[in-house]
Amino acid sequence: MTTFSDRARQDTTALRDRILELPFNRELAAGRLSRQRFQFYMIQDALYLEQYSRALAIASAKAPDTRAMEQFARSAQGALIVERALHEGFFEKFGIAPVEAAQFAPSPTCYGYTNFLLTVAHQASYEELVAAVLPCFWIYWDVGNHIAADTVPDNPYRAWIDTYSDPSFGQSVNAVIAIANEAAERSTEARRVAMLNAFKRSAQYEWMFWDSAYREEKWPVSA
């Protein structure tokens, strides 16, 4: 039987390969990504994680069983605590106070991605929300492992690589994949198509997020 995650993987194979090939990820793996680009990414990611955590908390509230509720509640907390600790370590390294990060405005891509997740969280089905948050887990796990397998000693971005290739993160990824597959199985084909569309949109935004950090994306016009 073809599961939702099989379909999602098949439909995004080319995009996922393109994510691994992004200059941001290749240079991060080689330890030669400019500090300025990484810093831009970290600030945008801090802004992203806050909204992503809200989307996960809504997934927890909408979940049909306590196992999924717990998983999304833990992940919502993890986005704020584990991932924020990672950011704070880098902010300290780069001499940015954590409070300052919150004073930055989200880039167009960060704004688009978080608004997409929150719109799905508030207006779409639980199943589509699970599909929309899945790439945030799964693609980071793929990228983290891909980079971990091919990095250099003393990479200045080691803590980032270790976080997203850590087996405990892998457990969360597998748990969310299983939740998505179960949700899809219980659904109609029309809802499964909507899930695939939500998954693909988030996967596109993941590509855009790294690309926008590499370009240090600005709003093209100010207000």
Ligand SMILES: Cc1ncc(CN)c(N)n1
């Ligand atoms: C943009 C983005 N997507 C996913 C993750 C991994 N939670 C992250 N830190 N940032």
